[in-house]
Amino acid sequence: MPEAELLFSETSQYLKPEDINQLRNAYSFGQGAHSGQFRKSGEPYISHPVAVARILCTLHLDAPTLTAALLHDVVEDTDISKTEISERFGEPVAELVDGVSKLTKIEFQTQEEAQAENFRKMLLAMARDVRVILIKLADRLHNMRTLEAMLPAKQRSIARETLEIYAPIAHRLGLNNIYQELQELGFRYSYPTRYRVLVKATKAARGNRREIVGKILEAIDLKLKESGLNAEVTGREKHLYSIYMKMVEKHLSFSEVLDIYGFRVIVKDIPSCYVALGMLHSLYKPIPGKFKDYIAIPKTNGYQSLHNTLLGPFGIPIEIQIRTAEMHRIAENGVASHWLYKSSDADFNDLHLQTSRWLQNLLETLSGSTDSLEFLEHLKIDLFPGDVFVFTPQGKILTLPRGSTAVDFAYAVHSDVGNCCVAVKINGENAPLRTKLKSGDRVEIVTAPYAKPNPSWLSYVATGRARSHIRHFLKTIQYDESVKLGERMLNQALLSFNINPDTINDTQWEKLVRDSGVKCKEELLTEMALGKQLPAVVAKRLASPLESISSDQIAGPITILGTEGLTVQFAKCCRPIPGDIIVGVIKKDSGLIIHTHNCANITNSQKNSENYLDVAWGKDITRTFESGIKVTTVNKQGVLARVAAEIAKAESNIDDIAMENENDFMHMRFILQIKNRSHLAQVIRGLRHLKEVVRVHRTKS
Structure with missing residues (x-):
């Protein structure tokens, strides 16, 4: 094959004779393995691995990398195993081939999930040895050069993947020629006209x-x-x-x-x-x-x-x-x-140090993402080139992607700094955590030992590292909270059937877990808290031979303390606060939603269904809750300032405000932070004492 001879001729310029012999052996082995296989263009399949090796030859890559390039599809497309490659060409070559190979032996729910898991595996191998991605990039480049043989729909799909993933990776590794050719070819097939x-x-x-x-x-x-x-x-x-x-x-x-x-x-x-x-x-x-x-x-x-x-x-x-x-x-x-270029210059050492840091961050993101599609989302965020250069208080430079916020900076310093950050100073002045950073900013993060990530951060962070750490932390906290809430919900359902929860033994739990298709008791409790399983249905399945209890031990309502975290949410339609009569609604994938008993979104027939739970406020609740009020005032200069001052005097914070004028009157709608009904009544009484206030009342939506 002329292309193979060109490869051997080109590599002889910098490789040793024994390395050339290994490449000849790999070519013969690959040619035999791919015998009878053809590409969509009609060429023998072996032409593709040879072309990939020739692309890598222009980078003067070593013999193991070129050998792996010649063999990169044999595990995926033939009966040859990784063990055979290891025995014949050595463990390093086998590891490189394995890193490039797709996960063809595993079944996935969707094509997207399979693709995401393939990237996950490939990048994990890349983190161990960057040559894996060099082979994969050369593989993708040759496939893009020969994409004309594919159907238009397939062309667009592969081209889009190239623009979103492979071209940015090439850019991230500084492979400028490959990066630009991948972009041009990706553009050509994504938008042909x-x-x-x-x-x-x-x-x-x-x-x-x-x-x-x-x-x-x-x-x-x-x-x-x-x-x-x-x-x-x-x-x-x-x-x-x-x-x-x-x-x-x-x-x-x-x-x-x-x-x-x-x-x-x-x-x-x-x-x-x-x-x-x-x-x-x-x-x-x-x-x-x-x-x-x-x-x-x-x-x-x-x-x-x-x-x-x-x-x-x-x-x-x-x-x-x-x-x-x-x-x-x-x-x-x-x-x-x-x-x-075999060089020991500091420029090259710095380059590899920076690449190692990025790969290390990639491994952290991998470990923090249990879901393949989530990891792919993090990866896409991180692949786009960063051009914001900011300084730590010590004068160290950090490079972040465009659009990064103070929270992204905190996580770039260290995950513990990100998890505990409460405020930020930018250029010596206090600023919101969601502030987007500009090149040259000097950023100082203020932390508190008992602080924890806020779910709202996910709406504005720009780096995959920050997003991964926030989600990982919230999932861990949510899991613990969900287990506790699920247990309380199940106990209430069992007691409503006159069943003592203490009489359920391990054998009964094991059978229930097995029949429910979950891994453990904690997972089943979590599913109840998140609305994926109904407590009443689970209780009925446990009800048969269990010991009954007397009627005076029947369960009371589930106590709501306001500290349950993400597993308990308070409905925006009625904004319940302590002192209101409340009901709980189990909503799939959202957990327990708390409404007031007279909320317009709840009917009497719904209250009798299995999705509704009897809940009540606990004692000594210390946190605040959202509550709405509408204040109608005379339209005079300075009236808003006096209303806001009166609200502050009652020790309430304003979360949001909307205003509209109507002739001589002004209507103000506030969302306030309120402790309970007594606190709300105190705020309303204070406002009614203002001579400019015509009317004030609570709003529930």
Whole structure:
């Protein structure tokens, strides 16, 4: 096969003869294993592993990686086992092949779940050895190059997955060439019509602007030579996907995207980068706010360069990148630079250290996510490049994705800091935890020993690490609370059948657990608390031979303390507070919902169903609850301030306010934090004493 001979010829440039022999053996072994198999294009299947190995050869990867590339589909698509590969080619090669192989032997509920679990397994293997993902990226790149043989629907599905997962991973590892080709191919097959239109438009623009680009190149080269700088200057056309995303994000037409060309200046050392920048500023005026120094503060994938946008001739903005030759090599090959250029430079060590940190964070996210789809969600969040650089109080720089908040920063410092954060100071001033951070912010997190994550944080955190830790903490807390609540609910149901809960023995519990299809007693109790199982139904199944109790021991209502956490929720439609007569409604996947007994959403017939529980407020409740009031006042200046002051005087906090004017009157609706009915009555009495107040009453929705 000519392609295989090209592979052996190319690898002989840097591998030893014994390594080439191993590749020949792997090729023969793979060719035999894939005998009779063909690709959709009609080519023998072995052509694909050879093409993957040739892509990796351009990165000068080692013999075990290239061997694994030649064998990466044999475990998945043939009868060859991992053990056979290990015996013939060694354990390292077998581990790499296993890391790339899909989970074909396991059945999943949905295609999405199978895909998510495949990513989970692959990335776990990648965290152990980054070469796994290098093979997978080369595999995906060749599949994208040959995607034309697939049906259009399959093309779009694979292309979307490439844009969402594989291209960002390549970017995260600094593999710039692979990243850009994956993006271009992903764009081509995701939006074929838009791709064709843009290709045509850029070809037309290229002819019109070729002369301008040539003049700019000549001017830059001449200016740098005048300053005595020995520099390599190149012009490049921006990639189609980059142009398309700019059009989408800024709502521009193609004709409005002026900077479709960029220029790269490569110099000998770091001081020369800044000298070149100064010279170019004297040639063309810089556009304010467009300068980025990735040399002083490198990107998380190790990328370093000076970026600036200048106003070129005829008012055309031109993008300039200035870097050293070493930076350019890392920019093109990223983490693979370790194999491509055998170097002990600090740049490479820093790059691998940053990659290791990211992989370590990935492992933490893996351990914190029990659900594969949830993990994939975290991964997608983390893969998009970060460009916000913030400082700790000690002056350490942290890189976070765009849109990150103070909570994301807290979890980036340490999971314990995130779990216990209560406030933040940004640049020395107090700020809300949901504040989005900007590059250059100095962030100080205030913690408290007994604080815990708030479920509302999930609505605004931007990093997978923060989201994973918050969910993990809440799930753990919710599980403990659910077990306790489920036990109280079941005990009440048993007592209503005149059954003493203490008479249920382990054998009866084991049978019930087995018949219910759950793993343990605690899981069954949790399902009752979350509304997935009805306590009355479970109690009936336990009712048969159990010992009855006397009527004076019949259970009273379940006590609500307000400290049950996520398993007990208070209905927004009626906003119950201590002192109200209440009922409990079991709602699937939401747990126990507390309503007032006269809530408009509850009918008498519903109250007699198995989904409703008898509940009552406990004593000595210390927390506050939401309650609504409507205040009608004379429409005068300063009346809102006086109403708010009176509410504060009664030791209540305002959560929300809405106002509307009606001729000479103003209607104010407040959501307040109230301890109980007596506290609410105190607030209302205080408001009625104000001469501007015409009417005040409680609202329940």
